[in-house]
Amino acid sequence: MAAAISEAWIRKGGIVYGAVFMRPFDFQHIRCTTKEELVRLRGSKYVQSSIAGIYKQIEADLKNGLEILFIGTSCQIATIRNRFKEYDSWLYTVDVICHGTPKVETLKASIPKSVLQMDYDNVEFRENCDYKIAFKKAGETIWSSPLTHNLYMKGFFKALFNRECCYKCMFAKPERISDMTLGDFWGLDMARVNTTMDKGISLVLVNSNKGRKLLEMVKDDIEMIARPLEEAIVGNAPLRHPMPRTWRYHIYKKLYPKVGFRLAAIAAMPDIILKNLFK
Ligand SMILES: Cc1cc2nc3c(=O)[nH]c(=O)nc-3n(C[C@H](O)[C@H](O)[C@H](O)COP(=O)(O)OP(=O)(O)OC[C@H]3O[C@@H](n4cnc5c(N)ncnc54)[C@H](O)[C@@H]3O)c2cc1C
Numbered sequence: 019m020a021a022a023i024s025e026a027w028i029r030k031g032g033i034v035y036g037a038v039f040m041r042p043f044d045f046q047h048i049r050c051t052t053k054e055e056l057v058r059l060r061g062s063k064y065v066q067s068s069i070a071g072i073y074k075q076i077e078a079d080l081k082n083g084l085e086i087l088f089i090g091t092s093c094q095i096a097t098i099r100n101r102f103k104e105y106d107s108w109l110y111t112v113d114v115i116c117h118g119t120p121k122v123e124t125l126k127a128s129i130p131k132s133v134l135q136m137d138y139d140n141v142e143f144r145e146n147c148d149y150k151i152a153f154k155k156a157g158e159t160i161w162s163s164p165l166t167h168n169l170y171m172k173g174f175f176k177a178l179f180n181r182e183c184c185y186k187c188m189f190a191k192p193e194r195i196s197d198m199t200l201g202d203f204w205g206l207d208m209a210r211v212n213t214t215m216d217k218g219i220s221l222v223l224v225n226s227n228k229g230r231k232l233l234e235m236v237k238d239d240i241e242m243i244a245r246p247l248e249e250a251i252v253g254n255a256p257l258r259h260p261m262p263r264t265w266r267y268h269i270y271k272k273l274y275p276k277v278g279f280r281l282a283a284i285a286a287m288p289d290i291i292l293k294n295l296f297k
Pocket of ligand 1: 019020021035036037059060062063064065066067089090091114115116117118119200201202203220221256
């Protein structure tokens with residue numbers, strides 16, 4: 019869905035800002051003006067993306083009367099909207115539902131040193147509904163670790179090592195700060211929808227007139243079914259509240275400085291790891 023909207027936006031002469039992987043090992047928002055540049059935006063990066071480097075570019079674009087589409091987490095959108103209040107009519111925002119973003123250092127600590135030294139140009143986290151960490155070179159996978167084996171991905175889904183502010187996230191509620199919200203439609207009642215698709219169905223919340231315009235732009239490129247808002251809210255915890263600090267979080271936090279990522283993550287998720295071993 020993010021790709022469809024971004025491509026339509028570029029076709030009509032707009033600028034897109036979104037998150038990409040950057041060598042040597044970082045995740046940042048960048049400015050895109052062509053369809054080719056948008057390819058790097060594709061796919062969720064399950065880690066914090068820095069927006070510090072793009073303020074000047076956004077300001078210049080807005081001053082030049084260019085329309086901007088910013089895709090990021092709600093907290094990033096709050097920052098951008100607050101900073102560029104006077105240009106609100108030119109600034110369109112799409113947030114991805116977010117249950118927390120770990121620091122890049124946590125992700126890095128979870129990757130074997132030998133892998134970090136490889137010659138890669140991209141790091142990916144999912145292919146449709148297949149979650150993993152994959153290091154890529156020219157589109158080819160050179161190292162990959164599936165969710166069943168990967169402690170970072172398991173810990174990410176259990177909100178084990180989010181940034182502290184994420185546990186108090188003020189944007190984790192049904193009222194959204196963006197023009198449009200994108201997520202995975204976890205709560206979708208498949209028995210009640212008439213579609214040939216059975217997985218990888220996006221959730222789209224239209225939050226403003228600008229959001230409606232974004233949906234209008236892509237309506238012929240997508241299969242769209244209207245569903246009750248409640249269905250989305252019930253199925254997706256970050257639409258109701260921030261992820262809580264569980265016993266897993268406390269164990270990980272206490273142990274990490276003493277024993278490092280791997281042992282701290284194992285101690286925080288012994289039941290999940292055993293379950294996967296038996297599977
Ligand atoms: C940290 C994180 C946690 C998430 N948690 C949930 C969840 O609990 N429930 C749920 O339904 N969905 C969650 N999502 C959203 C989900 O993974 C998809 O991104 C969303 O469904 C949109 O899918 P898509 O295929 O349209 O776009 P995708 O191809 O997945 O996303 C591309 C767009 O997302 C933006 N993006 C990707 N990673 C980041 C990042 N780290 N920071 C800021 N912007 C980013 C890029 O700018 C790009 O434009 C999460 C996403 C992230 C990044």
